[in-house]
Amino acid sequence: MKRRSTSGLQRGLFAWSAAFLLALGAFRASASPAASKSPPFAAYVDELVQRATERGLWRDEGWLRLGHYRPGLFGGYESEVDGAAFFLAGDGKTNPRAELEASLRSLFTDPVPPEQSKQHPFCRFPARLLWLSKQLEFDWSRLPQQPCSDFAEYLERLEPASLTLVFSSYYLNNPASAFGHTFLRVNKRSRGAEDRQALLDYAIDFSATVDTTNALVYAAKGLLGMFPGVYRRIPYFYKVREYNDYESRDIWEYELDLSPAEVVMVSAHIWELGNTYFDYYYLDENCSYHILGALEVARPDLALIEHVNWPAIPADTIRALYHNPGLVRSVHYRPSARTSFTERLARLDPDEVDLVAALMGDPEAPLPDTLSDERRVRVLDAALDVADSRFASELVKEDRNRDVESSRVQQTLLERRARILMQSEMFEIEPPPRLAPHLGHDTRRLGLGSGWSPERGAYHQLGFRLALHDLADPPRGYPEAAQIEFMPMSFRYFVEDPRLWLEEWNLVRVLSVSPWTRFELPLSWTVRAGWDRYYDRGCRGCLATTGEVGGGFTLAAFDQALSWYALGVTEVAALAPIRGGIAGLPLRAGIGVHSGLRLRLGEDFVLLPEARFSWLPEQDPRTLLRAHGTLRYQYVRNFAFELNASLDPEERRVGAASLLYF
Amino acid sequence: MKSKVILLSLAGLMVSGPLMAQPKYGAAGCGLGSILFEPNSGTFMQILAATTNGSSGNQTFGITSGTSNCDASGGGEESAANFAATNRVAMSKDIARGQGETIQSVAELAGCQDSAAVGVSLQKNFSSIFPNASVSDQEVGAGVIRVLKSDASLSCTNLG
Numbered sequence: 001m002k003r004r005s006t007s008g009l010q011r012g013l014f015a016w017s018a019a020f021l022l023a024l025g026a027f028r029a030s031a032s033p034a035a036s037k038s039p040p041f042a043a044y045v046d047e048l049v050q051r052a053t054e055r056g057l058w059r060d061e062g063w064l065r066l067g068h069y070r071p072g073l074f075g076g077y078e079s080e081v082d083g084a085a086f087f088l089a090g091d092g093k094t095n096p097r098a099e100l101e102a103s104l105r106s107l108f109t110d111p112v113p114p115e116q117s118k119q120h121p122f123c124r125f126p127a128r129l130l131w132l133s134k135q136l137e138f139d140w141s142r143l144p145q146q147p148c149s150d151f152a153e154y155l156e157r158l159e160p161a162s163l164t165l166v167f168s169s170y171y172l173n174n175p176a177s178a179f180g181h182t183f184l185r186v187n188k189r190s191r192g193a194e195d196r197q198a199l200l201d202y203a204i205d206f207s208a209t210v211d212t213t214n215a216l217v218y219a220a221k222g223l224l225g226m227f228p229g230v231y232r233r234i235p236y237f238y239k240v241r242e243y244n245d246y247e248s249r250d251i252w253e254y255e256l257d258l259s260p261a262e263v264v265m266v267s268a269h270i271w272e273l274g275n276t277y278f279d280y281y282y283l284d285e286n287c288s289y290h291i292l293g294a295l296e297v298a299r300p301d302l303a304l305i306e307h308v309n310w311p312a313i314p315a316d317t318i319r320a321l322y323h324n325p326g327l328v329r330s331v332h333y334r335p336s337a338r339t340s341f342t343e344r345l346a347r348l349d350p351d352e353v354d355l356v357a358a359l360m361g362d363p364e365a366p367l368p369d370t371l372s373d374e375r376r377v378r379v380l381d382a383a384l385d386v387a388d389s390r391f392a393s394e395l396v397k398e399d400r401n402r403d404v405e406s407s408r409v410q411q412t413l414l415e416r417r418a419r420i421l422m423q424s425e426m427f428e429i430e431p432p433p434r435l436a437p438h439l440g441h442d443t444r445r446l447g448l449g450s451g452w453s454p455e456r457g458a459y460h461q462l463g464f465r466l467a468l469h470d471l472a473d474p475p476r477g478y479p480e481a482a483q484i485e486f487m488p489m490s491f492r493y494f495v496e497d498p499r500l501w502l503e504e505w506n507l508v509r510v511l512s513v514s515p516w517t518r519f520e521l522p523l524s525w526t527v528r529a530g531w532d533r534y535y536d537r538g539c540r541g542c543l544a545t546t547g548e549v550g551g552g553f554t555l556a557a558f559d560q561a562l563s564w565y566a567l568g569v570t571e572v573a574a575l576a577p578i579r580g581g582i583a584g585l586p587l588r589a590g591i592g593v594h595s596g597l598r599l600r601l602g603e604d605f606v607l608l609p610e611a612r613f614s615w616l617p618e619q620d621p622r623t624l625l626r627a628h629g630t631l632r633y634q635y636v637r638n639f640a641f642e643l644n645a646s647l648d649p650e651e652r653r654v655g656a657a658s659l660l661y662f
Numbered sequence: 663m664k665s666k667v668i669l670l671s672l673a674g675l676m677v678s679g680p681l682m683a684q685p686k687y688g689a690a691g692c693g694l695g696s697i698l699f700e701p702n703s704g705t706f707m708q709i710l711a712a713t714t715n716g717s718s719g720n721q722t723f724g725i726t727s728g729t730s731n732c733d734a735s736g737g738g739e740e741s742a743a744n745f746a747a748t749n750r751v752a753m754s755k756d757i758a759r760g761q762g763e764t765i766q767s768v769a770e771l772a773g774c775q776d777s778a779a780v781g782v783s784l785q786k787n788f789s790s791i792f793p794n795a796s797v798s799d800q801e802v803g804a805g806v807i808r809v810l811k812s813d814a815s816l817s818c819t820n821l822g
């Protein structure tokens with residue numbers, strides 16, 4: 001332990017100081033690191049301040065980024081940082097110029113004893129120090145220096161050698177993953193022959209600190225920016241266990257091409273940010289946004305935040321990287337527990353899959369004597385992955401609270417596997433290019449189209465959606481089995497009888513259609529709420545406030561290129577001139593079936609016919625049958641063209657539209 | 663060598679005093695559940711918090727707060743034991759298979775020379791590390807260390 005610590009320390013300092021030296025271009029080796037009492041530093045600091053002022057250094061992009069300054073609405077600047085201690089000038093939040101001068105003066109106040117060094121600006125703002133020293137070419141012999149043991153320990157543990165932006169993907173059957181998530185990983189240096197152990201790196205995460213368990217209060221405070229957002233540093237293995245194993249989400253790792261000095265700069269800036277907070281806004285100043293904000297200090301020509309739209313969605317951060325040619329050095333993929341077992345099963349012979357199924361029924365089920373050890377290993381390894389995925393919810397329980405039966409199944413399989421003293425082959429899964437998040441279409445959607453209906457004649461249609469993806473949208477970069485839409489709305493303008501109306505305005509529309517397999521029977525489900533039009537004799541083109549929930553199942557084939565879902569749904573509609581409603585009220589409630597067939601042709605085409613049958617007991621009409629079909633073609637990443645058709649009891653229509661994602 | 667000395671002295675600019683405060687590791691309370699979730703929050707709240715990236719879990723990990731007792735990424739015996747305990751389920755599978763990423767990570771933390779050999783040794787001793795399903799996470803961590811120490815051929819130099 002001791003020997004290792006010492007050499008680790010030396011290596012850490014060596015790497016760090018090498019980068020540090022690069023950053024401090026003009027730093028002279030002859031500088032005396034010792035600081036004496038009350039030296040004539042003040043005059044030199046004055047000189048530096050003057051030099052900075054003459055050069056207008058405060059306007060430099062590098063400085064503005066270190067302070068997270070954005071142009072204000074009425075001119076000037078305002079910092080996004082909301083913790084007062086981040087600023088050394090009284091008006092530093094809105095005055096980058098005063099903040100720069102105050103920084104220069106505070107960095108070189110008298111050194112303090114090491115145990116108080118954490119409070120000294122010299123140690124609290126190492127990134128500012130690095131940046132200013134490079135810009136102003138400090139003569140260190142004329143400046144006091146403060147030892148910073150806490151910051152040094154931080155660097156020593158981080159060992160920053162490179163940075164990776166990590167995207168944890170969507171899996172809608174775990175609704176918490178609806179939008180994905182991004183965070184930063186600070187990669188340690190590799191140690192000689194063996195591969196670097198990424199699990200031992202640190203993840204840097206930006207998240208809101210929540211102080212309520214009331215969902216309504218939570219939503220309100222989150223939208224209004226009333227939770228403090230802070231950066232956290234956590235060993236990467238916690239993240240892998242959380243996302244890959246517990247939540248069954250694939251992880252995509254984008255390693256960035258940054259110089260060692262740039263990596264140190266970002267690491268030093270994260271230290272600065274660790275002492276402060278940002279008001280956390282779910283829709284824009286969220287995890288995605290501020291991770292890029294921290295990354296941008298690496299160098300002034302990185303253009304990241306400007307490519308994040310409103311609302312900021314985690315996958316935007318990945319696409320923002322690709323606006324900077326060459327920034328992504330490599331992409332690495334970590335399959336989720338679910339992806340792993342699916343892939344393992346796909347590599348087995350059919351009779352081996354039968355054996356896995358038998359083991360899942362009874363972990364002590366005998367394997368045929370004729371089965372070779374190699375094949376036993378493959379069967380047991382697959383069964384272990386199926387069990388892990390099936391019992392994932394046990395992962396967050398404390399050991400003594402885990403479910404006895406699931407533990408027994410796993411223990412039995414593990415013991416049987418361990419008895420075969422043969423090492424499994426390294427299990428590698430190629431990243432599926434179709435799912436790579438950086439290839440996905442952008443978040444918002446604008447649609448412009450025209451159509452014709454025998455009942456109402458020709459019309460034009462304008463559609464807008466705030467986020468994110470539906471089952472017919474271009475499939476690249478998105479999960480195959482998930483639709484999550486916020487604020488989809490559309491307007492229709494009728495040409496012959498000129499008028500404009502709101503066709504639909506849904507707040508949320510979610511549809512999760514994870515297919516059943518031999519080993520998993522996930523629930524397919526849907527939720528919708530908003531305003532929609534009906535076309536039947538009880539509601540003739542009337543706009544009603546509606547809501548719908550439902551659950552069912554999905555079957556799929558050809559690697560999910562073809563899937564069929566059927567959901568039992570309950571639907572209510574009200575606040576509209578509905579006739580024949582419940583007890584004569586303008587209120588309608590029905591139960592029924594919502595079913596769809598989705599066919600993906602290659603990577604570019606999706607065909608999606610859907611039908612819904614509703615039974616409205618004691619109401620008129622008694623039943624409703626509605627159908628809708630879409631054929632959509634993606635011709636470049638953010639453009640698609642569609643043909644659509646609808647059939648309602650009192651309206652039929654066909655149309656075409658162009659879709660722009662932006 | 664000389665350049666290394668110079669660089670070290672440069673680093674001394676910001677560094678002084680003993681750097682390696684002995685970290686206090688402990689697997690208890692470092693499980694995934696305790697790190698991720700507020701124990702009393704309901705499912706709906708957990709989903710909401712996770713969707714919008716609100717952290718209702720404990721505040722164990724800050725940027726500047728130094729070493730948490732759940733931080734098993736630094737190297738050494740306690741950190742290797744804690745890593746094995748915290749990654750228990752993934753570790754059990756890798757040990758049964760005789761190879762895997764968690765084995766490589768433990769081998770690195772323990773300072774072992776050859777992680778493939780570590781995998782062979784751990785697999786052979788599976789039943790002593792995981793004698794039954796009710797063995798605690800901490801016992802798993804201790805069991806892994808015991809095996810690594812008892813097999814001198816692994817020469818895991820970080821173990822005390």
